[in-house]
Amino acid sequence: MAPFVDIIIAALIVLGGAFALIGSWGLARLPNLMARLHGPTKATTLGVGCALIASAVYFSVHEGSASLHEFLITLFLFLTAPVSAHLLIKAALELDPSLRPPPPGAAAADATDNNAAHGDSREHDEHRRDRHHAPDLPGARG
Amino acid sequence: MLEGALAFGFAALGLALALNLWRLFKGPGVADRILALDTMVINVIGLIVLAGIAGGSGTSFEAALLLAMVGFVGTVAYAKFLLRGDIVE
Numbered sequence: 037m038a039p040f041v042d043i044i045i046a047a048l049i050v051l052g053g054a055f056a057l058i059g060s061w062g063l064a065r066l067p068n069l070m071a072r073l074h075g076p077t078k079a080t081t082l083g084v085g086c087a088l089i090a091s092a093v094y095f096s097v098h099e100g101s102a103s104l105h106e107f108l109i110t111l112f113l114f115l116t117a118p119v120s121a122h123l124l125i126k127a128a129l130e131l132d133p134s135l136r137p138p139p140p141g142a143a144a145a146d147a148t149d150n151n152a153a154h155g156d157s158r159e160h161d162e163h164r165r166d167r168h169h170a171p172d173l174p175g176a177r178g
Numbered sequence: 179m180l181e182g183a184l185a186f187g188f189a190a191l192g193l194a195l196a197l198n199l200w201r202l203f204k205g206p207g208v209a210d211r212i213l214a215l216d217t218m219v220i221n222v223i224g225l226i227v228l229a230g231i232a233g234g235s236g237t238s239f240e241a242a243l244l245l246a247m248v249g250f251v252g253t254v255a256y257a258k259f260l261l262r263g264d265i266v267e
Contacts, residue, residue: 042179042180043179045180045183045231046179046180046182046183047183049180049183049184049186049187049228049231050183050186050187052187052224052228053186053187053188053189053190053191053224053228054190056190056191056194056220056221056224057190057191057193057194057197059194059217060193060194060195060197060198060217060221061194061197063197063198063201063213063214063217064197064198064200064201069207069209069210069213072201072210072213073213075217076213076216076217076220079194079217079220079221079224080220083220083221083224084220084223084224084227087187087224087227087228088227090227090231091227091230091231091239094231095236098234099236103236105239106227106239108243109223109227109239109242109243109246112243112246112247112250113220113223113246116246116250119250119254120216120250120253120254120257123253123254123257123258123261124209124212124213124216124253124256124257125209126257126261127209127212127256127257127258127260127261128207128208128209128260130260130261131207131208131209131260132207
């Protein structure tokens with residue numbers, strides 16, 4: 037095998053392993069669920085992506101013909117990762133509606149209100165949900 | 179050089195799986211545990227791909243593709259169960 041191909045494969049494997057480790061470290065260390073959802077996406081796209089590219093290069097060089105079926109896994113993972121993350125966070129919001137962040141238009145006007153209502157979280161949550169479902173938000177279009 | 183890179187990759191993915199397992203035990207919510215399981219599937223896919231390179235066999239590709247599909251269906255089933263209380267309505 038040509039040495040530079042060896043170097044490329046080794047670098048891709050190291051990069052893939054490092055990104056997978058960083059993603060899982062983020063999953064273990066980040067403070068709440070919304071933040072934790074970000075960590076594994078790096079492991080999915082960059083970590084496994086690099087490992088699959090390394091595999092494609094390796095088998096293309098070894099078998100002498102282009103080995104492209106690894107990209108099927110990449111394509112499949114890239115298509116399914118957002119879908120599963122969306123379903124997961126929808127289920128988490130259904131279980132615990134207080135996870136839902138305030139809508140962006142109301143955030144600035146609501147800042148002082150937020151601090152004042154911090155003690156009574158249930159009333160604040162209902163308040164927030166009502167505003168979220170309101171059909172015409174003044175700040176939502178901006 | 180390839181052997182060293184593969185050893186690093188196996189070590190990194192093994193450590194990543196251990197971190198996922200810690201999150202799976204610690205919780206605190208059900209969604210965290212589902213997320214940890216999903217990430218474990220992703221890391222195992224990477225591990226299978228690296229094992230395919232180390233063993234020089236192209237057949238591990240099918241295992242990785244199957245695991246990707248089964249992992250996705252599993253995550254969707256967990257999320258649907260949380261959302262609806264039922265998987266197939």
